[in-house]
Amino acid sequence: METIVLEEFEQLAKEMERDMHSPMKVNQRFNVTVLNVLWRLVANKRLDHGDPEAQKRVTEVNDFVTVVGPSNPLIVAPSLRFIAPEWSGFSALKRHRDSSLAMFQGLMQEHRQTLDRAAPRDFIDRFLIEMESPDAAARSFTDESLSIICMDLFLAGMETTSTSLTWALLLLVMHPDVQTRVQQEIDAVLGVGADRRLPSYSDRANMPYTEATLQEVSRRATVLPRAVGHAALVDAPLGGYTVAKGSLVLMHLDAVHMDPSYWGDPDNFRPERFINADGTFRRDERVIPFGVGKRFCLGETLARMEMFMLFTCLLQRFRFSAAPGQKLSLESRVAAVQQPMEFLVNIEVRG
Numbered sequence: 379m380e381t382i383v384l385e386e387f388e389q390l391a392k393e394m395e396r397d398m399h400s401p402m403k404v405n406q407r408f409n410v411t412v413l414n415v416l417w418r419l420v421a422n423k424r425l426d427h428g429d430p431e432a433q434k435r436v437t438e439v440n441d442f443v444t445v446v447g448p449s450n451p452l453i454v455a456p457s458l459r460f461i462a463p464e465w466s467g468f469s470a471l472k473r474h475r476d477s478s479l480a481m482f483q484g485l486m487q488e489h490r491q492t493l494d495r496a497a498p499r500d501f502i503d504r505f506l507i508e509m510e511s512p513d514a515a516a517r518s519f520t521d522e523s524l525s526i527i528c529m530d531l532f533l534a535g536m537e538t539t540s541t542s543l544t545w546a547l548l549l550l551v552m553h554p555d556v557q558t559r560v561q562q563e564i565d566a567v568l569g570v571g572a573d574r575r576l577p578s579y580s581d582r583a584n585m586p587y588t589e590a591t592l593q594e595v596s597r598r599a600t601v602l603p604r605a606v607g608h609a610a611l612v613d614a615p616l617g618g619y620t621v622a623k624g625s626l627v628l629m630h631l632d633a634v635h636m637d638p639s640y641w642g643d644p645d646n647f648r649p650e651r652f653i654n655a656d657g658t659f660r661r662d663e664r665v666i667p668f669g670v671g672k673r674f675c676l677g678e679t680l681a682r683m684e685m686f687m688l689f690t691c692l693l694q695r696f697r698f699s700a701a702p703g704q705k706l707s708l709e710s711r712v713a714a715v716q717q718p719m720e721f722l723v724n725i726e727v728r729g
């Protein structure tokens with residue numbers, strides 16, 4: 379998996395080097411890279427950065443997460459879908475769902491025709507093989523489950539990871555001293571000049587400041603501030619109230635990440651808060667970007683690996699600074715995924 383991430387980074391770096399003569403727009407810059415990592419694991423396919431199909435996929439997911447954001451009126455009044463399907467966003471959601479499902483059904487068909495049971499290429503192949511077992515349907519290994527799982531993975535995995543990287547760059551450009559410290563650590567562990575090597579995920583054990591910076595990015599940015607909606611299965615007592623059976627429950631993750639009584643100065647971006655006195659990294663159980671409990675993020679392991687690898691590769695190869703006249707801020711756009719407002723950076727290739 380690390381090899382896939384490194385290969386995709388090389389494609390991204392080529393694009394960035396080609397575009398570096400003028401300030402680079404960071405928003406949406408990492409989507410195709412993250413999409414390709416998922417695409418290769420799930421369907422053994424990748425898309426070129428300039429491919430209009432790649433842009434179409436990115437735009438579709440982006441539109442979808444915009445519609446399902448916490449400001450969507452359907453969250454408080456689901457019956458609006460009958461009265462005002464267009465206005466409430468219900469029709470748009472249906473269109474996105476139908477177009478994604480049709481795309482995955484086409485892919486499943488293609489995989490069925492070329493399946494080699496002795497050499498499964500990807501997740502779809504493995505699922506199709508499992509579907510041939512006699513009790514497959516009883517274990518939910520069906521066509522319908524496969525296309526819905528694929529759709530879920532793309533919706534949940536692309537925008538979250540690429541937006542986290544976008545926040546990371548924004549925060550590092552706003553805090554050049556942190557960027558310098560991360561780069562010093564990267565150079566110390568991975569070497570410089572002719573001795574420089576690419577990172578591997580196991581390097582994080584020797585990179586406490588980089589780990590602390592990524593944890594601080596997750597805390598300060600909280601890309602999924604209301605996690606994913608859940609329903610109460612029973613009447614549940616909570617903090618002196620009763621959450622009635624069937625209620626929609628949203629977790630307020632950014633309230634945990636920005637609680638002044640715990641963090642003291644939650645607004646400040648300070649990776650040092652996660653560094654112990656002996657210089658080691660301190661994981662903090664109050665940083666919960668992937669949710670908590672039984673239904674915590676299914677892609678956490680992949681996301682942590684991708685974030686570490688791509689972040690380290692980017693800072694090893696490039697130095698980022700604010701484009702002239704650019705007013706940087708932590709204001710965000712309200713969508714299911716909390717996204718920073720558009721910003722531009724200057725890039726220099728590091729020696």
Ligand code: HEM
Binds near residue numbers: 602680681
């Ligand atoms: C930085 C990146 C990511 C963040 C911050 C993130 C965050 C989250 C959060 C907060 C939840 C809701 C958990 C809850 O309600 O308790 C969630 C659910 C989920 N995530 Fe992620 N996620 C990320 C990347 C990914 C990736 C890469 C994938 C898959 C490839 C993925 C797949 C899922 C799925 C399938 C769920 C629903 C799990 C369930 O309901 O059981 N996520 N994620």
